[in-house]
Amino acid sequence: xxKSLYTFKENxxxxxxxxxxxxxxxxxxxxxxxxxxxxxxxxxxxxxxTILKVFSxxxxxxxxxxxxxxxxxxxxxxxNNKLHLGIITVSYFNNSYFVQGGxxxxxxxxxxxxxxxxxxxxxxxxxxxxxxxxxxxxxxxxTSKGAGLGFIExxxxxxxPIEYHFKKIDDQFSFFSLKSTI
Amino acid sequence: MKKLVIEPSKCxxxxxxxxxxxSLLIQGESYPENTGEFYRPVFNWLxxxxxxxxxxxxxxxxxxKYFNSSTSKVLMDFFDILDLSAQxxxxxxNWIYDSEDEDxxxxxxxxxxxxxxxxxxxxxx
Numbered sequence: 001x002x003k004s005l006y007t008f009k010e011n012x013x014x015x016x017x018x019x020x021x022x023x024x025x026x027x028x029x030x031x032x033x034x035x036x037x038x039x040x041x042x043x044x045x046x047x048x049x050t051i052l053k054v055f056s057x058x059x060x061x062x063x064x065x066x067x068x069x070x071x072x073x074x075x076x077x078x079x080n081n082k083l084h085l086g087i088i089t090v091s092y093f094n095n096s097y098f099v100q101g102g103x104x105x106x107x108x109x110x111x112x113x114x115x116x117x118x119x120x121x122x123x124x125x126x127x128x129x130x131x132x133x134x135x136x137x138x139x140x141x142x143t144s145k146g147a148g149l150g151f152i153e154x155x156x157x158x159x160x161p162i163e164y165h166f167k168k169i170d171d172q173f174s175f176f177s178l179k180s181t182i
Numbered sequence: 183m184k185k186l187v188i189e190p191s192k193c194x195x196x197x198x199x200x201x202x203x204x205s206l207l208i209q210g211e212s213y214p215e216n217t218g219e220f221y222r223p224v225f226n227w228l229x230x231x232x233x234x235x236x237x238x239x240x241x242x243x244x245x246x247k248y249f250n251s252s253t254s255k256v257l258m259d260f261f262d263i264l265d266l267s268a269q270x271x272x273x274x275x276n277w278i279y280d281s282e283d284e285d286x287x288x289x290x291x292x293x294x295x296x297x298x299x300x301x302x303x304x305x306x307x
Contacts, residue, residue, distance in 0.1 A: 027215040031192055035192075047282060048282040052248060052283055059213050060250060132292075136258050137258070149254060
């Protein structure tokens with residue numbers, strides 16, 4: 001690993017990845033990542049609107065991992081709370097920013113998620129906006145820790161249709177990846 | 183009526199509700215760890231306040247640089263309560279946003295379209 005770490009880092013750099021975290025994610029960690037992202041983009045003199053869009057995608061996609069990743073470890077100070085594991089990256093390539101988030105999901109949930117995501121992928125900007133407003137009016141499902149608007153928010157903020165992928169690990173778990181673009 | 187003041191943090195806004203002055207302010211950024219928990223006292227205060235007022239002029243200042251999707255849902259519920267009360271009170275919402283942040287204006291206009299009785303003013307800073 002020691003020798004290959006440089007290659008690993010260089011491979012990330014080649015793909016334009018400038019922010020990357022893989023492991024258990026806490027709320028505080030997410031807040032810090034958001035701060036670092038804003039700082040980095042401000043130094044590159046990015047406009048406020050772009051910074052806030054990328055920041056918003058980072059927050060929504062990280063919270064998606066924190067709420068729904070099927071891979072968890074107990075929090076040391078509060079065993080009732082669990083830290084959820086996943087990977088989140090922000091990259092800049094060919095004049096676009098990309099936010100990619102990935103986490104394990106139950107294989108039995110894949111078809112339900114796929115249905116949700118493919119619906120969003122096919123919608124126009126205006127349709128996404130209307131769907132967002134309609135869903136906001138509904139009471140959030142009991143299984144949802146957020147408002148259940150996360151994916152819709154990501155689709156709404158993304159300047160291109162969202163991309164996603166499910167890789168089956170085994171009968172129990174699959175790996176879910178989600179990519180948004182600014 | 184007792185004021186409600188909650189100091190801001192990096193991920194939760196400054197709340198300053200003054201019932202005597204009919205002035206409600208939410209300012210900062212909102213993506214708290216537990217959105218429901220953070221806004222519980224806000225709704226408790228609001229429901230009590232709404233029960234007490236009639237024929238009042240109320241100013242609501244919303245100046246949120248960033249809010250996440252769970253907060254968006256909370257804001258909808260917040261405006262719904264005010265919208266109902268605006269049948270017997272004059273309630274105006276000042277939606278204060280950065281002129282360079284067009285998304286923020288769009289989100290504000292979305293709220294306005296979903297409400298009947300509240301008057302929205304869009305103010306750049």
